[in-house]
Amino acid sequence: MSLKVDSWGIEPQIKKSELAKLFAEFLPGNAIVSEEEELRPYECDGLSAYRQLPMLVVIPDTIEQVQKIVKICSKYRVPVVSRGAGTSLSGGSLPLTNGIVLSLAKFNQVLEIDTNNRCAKVQAGVRNLAISQAASEYGLYYAPDPSSQIACSIGGNVAENAGGVHCLKYGLTVHNILALTIVTMDGEILEVGGKALETPGLDLLAIFTGSEGMLGIVIDVTVKLLVVPEKTKVLMASFNDVALAGEAVSQVIAQGIIPAGLELMDKAAIKAAEDFVHAGYPLEVEAILLCEVDGSSVDVEAQINKASDILKQSGAVDIQLAKDEQQRQLFWAGRKGAFPAVGRLSPDYYCMDGTIPRYKLGDILKRIQDLSDQYQLQVVNVFHAGDGNLHPLILYDANNEGELAQTEEMGGKILTACVELGGTITGEHGVGVEKLDQMCVQYSDAERDQFLALKIAFDPNNLLNPGKGIPQLHRCAELGALHVHHGQLPHPELERF
Amino acid sequence: MTDLNKQFIEQITQAKEQNTSLHICGGNSKSFLVDIDKAQEVDELSTEGHSGIINYLPSELTITVRSGTPLIEVQQALADKGQMLPFEPPMYDEKSTIGGVIASGLSGARRPFSGSVRDFVLGTEVINGKAELLRFGGEVMKNVAGYDVSRLMVGAQGRLGLISSVSLKVLPVSEKEQSIAIEMASEQFFDTVQQWMQQSYPLSAAVYYGEKAYFRFSASESFIEQIIKNISSKFSGLLSPVDNQFWSQINNQTHDFFKDASNRNLLKVLLPMYLKEVFSKEFAPKEAMQIIDWGGACRWLYTVQSIESIRQHAEIFEGTAQVFRDNGQYSSSCVREHPRANAIAQLEMRIQQQFDPQKIFNRHYAN
Numbered sequence: 001m002s003l004k005v006d007s008w009g010i011e012p013q014i015k016k017s018e019l020a021k022l023f024a025e026f027l028p029g030n031a032i033v034s035e036e037e038e039l040r041p042y043e044c045d046g047l048s049a050y051r052q053l054p055m056l057v058v059i060p061d062t063i064e065q066v067q068k069i070v071k072i073c074s075k076y077r078v079p080v081v082s083r084g085a086g087t088s089l090s091g092g093s094l095p096l097t098n099g100i101v102l103s104l105a106k107f108n109q110v111l112e113i114d115t116n117n118r119c120a121k122v123q124a125g126v127r128n129l130a131i132s133q134a135a136s137e138y139g140l141y142y143a144p145d146p147s148s149q150i151a152c153s154i155g156g157n158v159a160e161n162a163g164g165v166h167c168l169k170y171g172l173t174v175h176n177i178l179a180l181t182i183v184t185m186d187g188e189i190l191e192v193g194g195k196a197l198e199t200p201g202l203d204l205l206a207i208f209t210g211s212e213g214m215l216g217i218v219i220d221v222t223v224k225l226l227v228v229p230e231k232t233k234v235l236m237a238s239f240n241d242v243a244l245a246g247e248a249v250s251q252v253i254a255q256g257i258i259p260a261g262l263e264l265m266d267k268a269a270i271k272a273a274e275d276f277v278h279a280g281y282p283l284e285v286e287a288i289l290l291c292e293v294d295g296s297s298v299d300v301e302a303q304i305n306k307a308s309d310i311l312k313q314s315g316a317v318d319i320q321l322a323k324d325e326q327q328r329q330l331f332w333a334g335r336k337g338a339f340p341a342v343g344r345l346s347p348d349y350y351c352m353d354g355t356i357p358r359y360k361l362g363d364i365l366k367r368i369q370d371l372s373d374q375y376q377l378q379v380v381n382v383f384h385a386g387d388g389n390l391h392p393l394i395l396y397d398a399n400n401e402g403e404l405a406q407t408e409e410m411g412g413k414i415l416t417a418c419v420e421l422g423g424t425i426t427g428e429h430g431v432g433v434e435k436l437d438q439m440c441v442q443y444s445d446a447e448r449d450q451f452l453a454l455k456i457a458f459d460p461n462n463l464l465n466p467g468k469g470i471p472q473l474h475r476c477a478e479l480g481a482l483h484v485h486h487g488q489l490p491h492p493e494l495e496r497f
Numbered sequence: 498m499t500d501l502n503k504q505f506i507e508q509i510t511q512a513k514e515q516n517t518s519l520h521i522c523g524g525n526s527k528s529f530l531v532d533i534d535k536a537q538e539v540d541e542l543s544t545e546g547h548s549g550i551i552n553y554l555p556s557e558l559t560i561t562v563r564s565g566t567p568l569i570e571v572q573q574a575l576a577d578k579g580q581m582l583p584f585e586p587p588m589y590d591e592k593s594t595i596g597g598v599i600a601s602g603l604s605g606a607r608r609p610f611s612g613s614v615r616d617f618v619l620g621t622e623v624i625n626g627k628a629e630l631l632r633f634g635g636e637v638m639k640n641v642a643g644y645d646v647s648r649l650m651v652g653a654q655g656r657l658g659l660i661s662s663v664s665l666k667v668l669p670v671s672e673k674e675q676s677i678a679i680e681m682a683s684e685q686f687f688d689t690v691q692q693w694m695q696q697s698y699p700l701s702a703a704v705y706y707g708e709k710a711y712f713r714f715s716a717s718e719s720f721i722e723q724i725i726k727n728i729s730s731k732f733s734g735l736l737s738p739v740d741n742q743f744w745s746q747i748n749n750q751t752h753d754f755f756k757d758a759s760n761r762n763l764l765k766v767l768l769p770m771y772l773k774e775v776f777s778k779e780f781a782p783k784e785a786m787q788i789i790d791w792g793g794a795c796r797w798l799y800t801v802q803s804i805e806s807i808r809q810h811a812e813i814f815e816g817t818a819q820v821f822r823d824n825g826q827y828s829s830s831c832v833r834e835h836p837r838a839n840a841i842a843q844l845e846m847r848i849q850q851q852f853d854p855q856k857i858f859n860r861h862y863a864n
């Protein structure tokens with residue numbers, strides 16, 4: 001597979017062996033990985049269609065070591081790719097052949113749980129789920145819950161502004177963190193934010209969140225913790241038409257209910273998940289909605305009844321309330337296991353991540369179906385419906401020549417359709433190397449130029465994850481100004497060609 | 498309903514060509530928040546007239562508004578559909594515009610319970626110092642394509658460019674809101690807020706002033722009824738009803754407490770919510786007067802202590818102190834905003850540079 005990373009013409013001024021020698025002056029032997037077979041596990045992230053080996057992998061365990069590593073890399077112009085758990089689905093932590101991978105795996109300590117201020121300070125490599133586990137003895141938890149939460153790191157979550165099925169009510173990573181300790185590419189430490197709710201000046205916390213490892217290295221994160229709600233109930237509504245299910249989502253929210261989660265699965269996803277985890281999903285229907293409500297007992301009771309009525313009025317043919325906690329967990333297990341479940345259906349699948357305004361759900365579903373027919377590639381749909389965030393999974397077989405390329409082309413068209421419908425190309429997985437071309441669709445030259453300029457303020461020599469996230473201007477020019485931008489007609493802005 | 502983007506671009510282009518500087522203003526209700534260097538010559542760039550709701554979709558919980566739209570108009574449109582801006586922005590003056598709300602980033606009493614201005618920003622349209630009209634984010638709930646420039650604009654006070662329009666997430670108003678006051682000592686206020694948050698009471702505001710704690714609850718009628726019953730039995734004889742108007746007096750600083758701001762300096766001290774043990778000693782010595790807002794996380798303070806010593810105390814707890822309303826005493830001798838660490842201050846300058854290379858929008862800012 002040919003790589004789509006933009007080359008920025010960065011030439012390291014040092015050989016691999018010399019670099020390893022410099023690192024060995026302060027890192028123990030097992031913290032420097034240089035042999036090919038040991039580098040293999042780092043060759044890709046969750047977007048495994050792209051693979052390549054870095055020069056070296058380093059696995060520091062103190063902030064001082066990180067500072068020394070980046071200072072050396074800055075001096076010799078060696079690109080640095082930070083890596084948490086490597087679950088990115090956009091190639092964000094894909095190594096660069098002329099650079100090193102900086103693994104945060106050893107930054108795995110929960111440093112403090114402050115129960116009075118309901119927050120926790122944790123190191124970047126701590127797994128998302130481990131935070132809630134550590135907080136559970138105090139009746140607290142960390143709200144954003146990506147499906148990958150058993151594996152992914154909080155540093156990676158910050159870098160991708162990760163979401164999850166409960167983000168509709170509780171927000172994304174950006175809404176759930178208070179402070180970051182960052183090491184910049186010149187080895188300086190930045191303390192951003194703090195335990196107070198706000199700090200003066202520019203909102204650097206927001207700009208670091210979702211910056212895909214391109215602005216700084218996250219060393220630790222102070223996250224907000226929430227009180228585990230007194231009561232949580234989930235219901236499953238079945239529909240004979242996916243578009244109807246989509247409209248029902250808007251209805252629920254329009255009538256003043258903010259569910260904790262509101263997820264949609266289509267028939268193919270239901271079947272795959274049911275075969276995989278036996279969640280008790282109905283197999284004969286076209287779509288299900290999982291609607292979870294949490295809060296006080298009184299409110300939950302009232303809201304779940306109201307939601308149930310709205311869903312019925314919106315065309316649900318059956319509504320099942322999880323009868324106990326065990327069944328509630330089972331309903332969610334099916335949803336959270338949807339990706340691996342689909343993995344059993346097809347040799348390969350490609351997970352998309354567009355967003356649209358909720359009321360356009362019916363439109364996008366039709367566009368996806370048309371593309372599926374046109375490309376003869378099956379699509380399984382799983383949505384964070386309440387947020388308008390789609391995860392169409394395109395099934396393909398990489399062993400069939402040209403099928404991956406076809407899949408990528410079709411995926412690109414789905415994302416373009418999302419932009420045309422007023423949405424965006426990625427809701428939570430990030431741009432990485434995967435959606436560089438679609439960045440040309442979503443943003444104008446001037447907008448992308450502003451992004452590139454912003455990076456210079458943080459990383460003037462472009463050594464942090466270079467080539468990811470924001471395409472070079474000429475790349476978009478080469479792609480041709482054949483795309484629709486903000487619903488306007490093509491306009492060839494090729495002045496920087 | 499007029500769009501003045503073209504005019505703005507012309508004005509900024511002209512400033513660029515003539516190397517002059519522009520001061521962005523909306524309703525001028527918060528102009529006291531920035532100190533202008535009077536030695537600099539500066540023209541005004543007013544968003545007045547650049548107004549109107551571009552798109553409001555109640556079922557999507559989103560609204561897109563031109564920056565010069567009066568806040569009061571936005572709030573009215575939302576109220577008509579049973580919705581609200583969840584960060585409860587202050588309105589110091591009815592001329593206050595939504596652009597000013599975003600640029601100042603100020604949130605009201607609901608903030609610790611539902612989120613800040615930036616938490617609800619979904620997208621912005623911005624004109625930078627190169628006179629380029631740029632759009633970031635959008636009207637959707639989730640967008641991680643590119644850096645989060647929309648949120649960076651919040652609280653930037655116009656230093657990075659002109660906010661032309663903004664898309665916000667809104668929320669439904671609760672079925673019921675009810676406020677009460679309870680006589681209690683300030684220590685007990687902190688413990689009560691903690692306890693109630695641990696018990697998931699539907700708090701939407703918590704303030705302490707003059708030996709009384711004021712609480713607002715927002716939830717369904719039946720839940721509030723239950724809560725009030727619990728509280729009444731626990732605090733019997735100490736409870737009194739409070740008009741919901743009380744909160745706008747706090748937010749808009751029309752409450753009697755703020756009258757003193759005309760002859761004293763009003764400080765805004767931001768701290769972690771729960772700092773009971775240092776509360777009285779460090780931040781509110783006897784002669785000081787204060788309102789504890791945000792459930793403990795924000796203190797409005799008049800004090801004779803030096804700003805430096807307040808800042809030193811605040812820093813111990815990761816807090817900061819700002820001279821919010823100033824009577825000329827401070828601005829000459831110290832920085833209005835809590836000073837940032839050098840590395841952060843440098844980074845902020847470099848970011849400004851990348852949005853506004855010619856310093857059109859911030860050359861005239863003192864400090």
Ligand SMILES: Cc1cc2nc3c(=O)[nH]c(=O)nc-3n(C[C@H](O)[C@H](O)[C@H](O)COP(=O)(O)OP(=O)(O)OC[C@H]3O[C@@H](n4cnc5c(N)ncnc54)[C@H](O)[C@@H]3O)c2cc1C
Nearest residue numbers: 084085086087088092146147153155156159162163213218
């Ligand atoms: C099965 C599956 C399900 C998923 N479900 C979801 C979901 O529901 N919601 C969701 O949002 N995502 C989901 N993801 C995507 C992925 O898990 C998230 O993007 C996650 O946040 C990545 O974390 P990580 O630790 O694996 O990061 P990595 O993959 O290691 O890195 C991701 C990016 O972050 C950067 N990075 C990592 N650590 C740091 C650091 N300390 N400092 C600076 N930059 C850093 C990397 O350079 C890279 O650009 C899923 C992935 C899989 C495989």
